[in-house]
Every structure is written in structure tokens, then in C-alpha cells.
Amino acid sequence: MSVGLRQLPATFTTRVAKASGLHVRDLYRMRDEGVVIELSRGVFRKADAPHASLPDLLAIGQRAPSAIVCCVSAAALHNLTDEIPMSVQIAVPRSQRPPRIDHPPTEVFRFAVGTFELGLSSAEAAPGEQARVYSPGRTVVDLMRLRARLGEPLALAALRRYLRRRDARPGELLDLARALDVLGPLRTAVDAVIAE
Incomplete structure (x- = not known):
């Protein structure tokens, strides 16, 4: 070397x-x-570096350092869905030009600057290297916000899985929904899932 x-x-x-x-x-x-x-x-x-468990996220993190893994990609990381996205879904602030990344395939969402880092978390993409990803709660709220685009069944299934987790925080989920202006639909969905 x-x-x-x-x-x-x-x-x-x-x-x-x-x-x-x-x-x-x-x-x-x-x-x-x-x-x-x-x-x-x-x-x-x-080549001799420790195995990267999420090499696509490492690549995206280098190409677009401010991007955050979101939506179906984040849901898959947090085990909130069995769906495997065709591309890595990332969010960037609306004030920023969306990155153009052909490989790995990406789908870019533009989120409001004021709430962009709300619910920011991380996932280990390789030993000692983190990828920016939205938390499970923020992911559920985003799926609910984008249910017309990504599908309501996906959003409801992720919500069910989230509420069944030991670390679920329904109160925090509602706070995120309030901040992201989807409190009404999320509260209705939470009530329906709890009543099941």
C-alpha cells in the first residue's frame, strides 16, 4: 500500500x-x-478495510454529506417494512440543489429546512463509519406525510410495526407529527392501529 x-x-x-x-x-x-x-x-x-455492511450509504454519504436516508430506505433499515426499495431514498434541504447520483441509484426528496434535521439519527454503515438516517419515529411520520406518493398501506404497516416495538414512543411520534404538520392523520391512524 x-x-x-x-x-x-x-x-x-x-x-x-x-x-x-x-x-x-x-x-x-x-x-x-x-x-x-x-x-x-x-x-x-x-480493499483491506473492514467489511462495510451498508456500502451504498457510505457512497451516498461521501457524495452528498448533508443528505439523510429517509422513507422506505430508512424503514427497511429500522425493520419497519419488508419492502426493499429499488433505489436509496435520501432527503436534502429544499434550499439545496438535489445531488445527481447514478450509482447507487437514488431517489431524492426535498424537505423543509426548518425541520430537516428533526429526528436525525445514524446507522453504522461500516465499522467506525456512520450514515445519516432518520429515526424510526421520523420515518413513520414521513411515510404518513408522503402516503399519497409512497402508498398508505406502506405507511400503516410501518406504523403497526413501530407501535409493537419495545422502544416505541407514541408521544414522541405525535410530537414529530405535530412539527411536520401531519398530526390529524397520524393520530387517527394510531387510534385505528391500537383498536385492532
């Missing part, structure tokens, strides 16, 4: 590699030799 590569973190961008003195030509030679793996355009991971 070259001296320049040793200085780099396990997951890094071309820009970071160049700043550490590694020439782009050498970086792509190392990719071709299998010393580094290209996760996405301009995002690399050392």
Missing part, C-alpha cells in the same frame, strides 16, 4: 486523495489492481 493511501480513511473521495498527495492516475491504477474499490463515481474504499 502506498504511503499516500495509508494516510487516507477507509472510505474517501478523489478530492481527499488528491489533497493527501495521491495522484489521480495512481488512484485509478490502484482501483484497477484491486487495492481500492470504487463505490460510486469519485468514492473509494480500501
Whole structure:
């Protein structure tokens, strides 16, 4: 392993590699030799780094550092759905230009700036590397807010699973729903699920 590569973190961008003195030509030679793996355009991971359990989220985190994994992707991470999204769903603030990421496939949602980081959590994408993801409660509220687009059955199923969890916090869920302006529909859905 070259001296320049040793200085780099396990997951890094071309820009970071160049700043550490590694020439782009050498970086792509190392990719071709299998010393580094290209996760996405301009995002690399050392081949001898610990296994990344969520490599797509590592790549997106490097390409769009302010993005937060949301909706169905977050629900799958939190075991609130069995549905496997066709693309990684991420949220960015409305004031920010949506990133264009072809690989891994992404779907971008634009959320209000004032409530953007409400319910922000993280998930370990690789040992020592975190991905920004919405909490289970925020995920349920977002699915309810976007039920016309993503489907009401998905939102209700996620709500059921959430309420059955030991760590469920219905009061916090209603607070999030109030802040995100979906309190009425969520309260009605919670009452219906509890009555089942």
C-alpha cells in the first residue's frame, strides 16, 4: 500500500486523495489492481478495510454529506417494512440543489429546512463509519406525510410495526407529527392501529 493511501480513511473521495498527495492516475491504477474499490463515481474504499455492511450509504454519504436516508430506505433499515426499495431514498434541504447520483441509484426528496434535521439519527454503515438516517419515529411520520406518493398501506404497516416495538414512543411520534404538520392523520391512524 502506498504511503499516500495509508494516510487516507477507509472510505474517501478523489478530492481527499488528491489533497493527501495521491495522484489521480495512481488512484485509478490502484482501483484497477484491486487495492481500492470504487463505490460510486469519485468514492473509494480500501480493499483491506473492514467489511462495510451498508456500502451504498457510505457512497451516498461521501457524495452528498448533508443528505439523510429517509422513507422506505430508512424503514427497511429500522425493520419497519419488508419492502426493499429499488433505489436509496435520501432527503436534502429544499434550499439545496438535489445531488445527481447514478450509482447507487437514488431517489431524492426535498424537505423543509426548518425541520430537516428533526429526528436525525445514524446507522453504522461500516465499522467506525456512520450514515445519516432518520429515526424510526421520523420515518413513520414521513411515510404518513408522503402516503399519497409512497402508498398508505406502506405507511400503516410501518406504523403497526413501530407501535409493537419495545422502544416505541407514541408521544414522541405525535410530537414529530405535530412539527411536520401531519398530526390529524397520524393520530387517527394510531387510534385505528391500537383498536385492532
